[in-house]
Structures are given as structure tokens and as C-alpha cells.
Amino acid sequence: MITAQQLLIDQLDDILELERTALVNGQLDQLETLLEEKDALISELNEMDSFEQDELTSIHTKVTHNQALLESAMEGIRAVAARMQELRNVRKGLDVYDRMGQKTSHPNGHSQKLEKRA
Template identity: 55%
Template sequence: MTDQTPQQLIDELDSLLDVERAALVSGDLQKLEPLLAQKEMIITKLNMTADLERETLEHVQGKVSRNQILLDSAMEGIRAVAARMAELRRVRKGLDVYDQAGRKTRFATSGTPSLEKRA
């Protein structure tokens, strides 16, 4: 990637954004870290380009925005899963109830949790 023209950089970024989108849509989040490093390198080179016109970047800007929405959704899903898992751990430890006076009492669960399968 030495001495690439601005258009070559834009084309490379464009294809990289397509790969990133595919990884986001398929849920293969492990692919995102190396892609981020490549994107940063290309964007740094584009930022150092003096004769770059805004119109040439409009297409990739749309893809960047699209991928950012997908990434935000993926992060929201990860946060939801983490919150649900924390709630399940809390429930396994015991049950919180309130008495008539509104005081909170915890009843600890005993034994190991088991999973019942039904047909």
C-alpha cells in the first residue's frame, strides 16, 4: 500500500467497509479489530491527501454511516445479553421479596441450579 492514489485508497476503503458490513451482519465480531486497524491506516492516508474532493468520498461516507448503525446495534445487543446474564446470576443467588411494611428480604436458594427439559 505504498504510493497509492487517492482513488485507490477510496476503493480499498470501500471494499473494506463491505467486509466490515458482512462481519457485522453475520455476527462475526472477531473480524472487526483487524479491520479497524486497516481502516484507520487508510483514513490517515486520505487525511494527508491535499487534492481530495468531497464528492469522491460521498459513497464511502454512506457506507461508514451504515456500518456505524450496525455496530451500534451490535453493541446494544451485547449490552442486553450482559444485563440478562447478570440478572440470571442474581436470580440464582436468591429471591428478593417485600413484606407488608415494604422492607426487602432476600431468600437464598440452596443447592445447585438444575435445568428441566420438557418435550
């Protein structure tokens, strides 16, 4: 017979698998819903009395692994944002420093409109 505690652990395990799949596949839009479900299950588990250590080892391992995947995804997003900012800055013009350390801006004379070529 499956206990209520084991049922919650199994449901949390399933959510963690879905979360891992979403992270690996770059489906970050799915994470919010999964987070809500995960939080609800964890809250229910926290209300229960005690657990055997081996029951939660697998869950802990998956949570740790998913956290590492999430941190990597965030690093990637930050790198893309920084690169996009660099490209915007280049389109605006060029900033240079003279011998005296004074900054001079040279605006880009080109139109910032996208040019379509055949």
C-alpha cells in the same frame, strides 16, 4: 490511470464492505483487524490535499451504515449481558420487600451445579 488517492478510496471501500459483512454475520472478532486497516487508510487520506465531494459520498454512506450496524450489535450484546445477570440473580435466590419496605433475601436452597438427565 488510477491516482493514489483513488486507490486509497477503493481500498477503504473494500474494508468497509468487509466490515459490513462481519457485522451482519456476527463475526465481531474480525472487527479489530479491519479497524486497524481502516484507520491506516483514513490517516493516509487525511494527508492528501483535496477531494471531490462525489468521491467521498459513497464512503461516507458506508461508514454511516456500518456505524448503525455496530451500534445495533452493541445493543444486542448489552441485552444479552443484562439477561445473563438476571438469570444469575434468580439462581442465587429471591429478594422480596415487606409492608414496611424492608428487603428480605430468600436464598435458593438448590445446588447450582448442572444436573444431567438421560
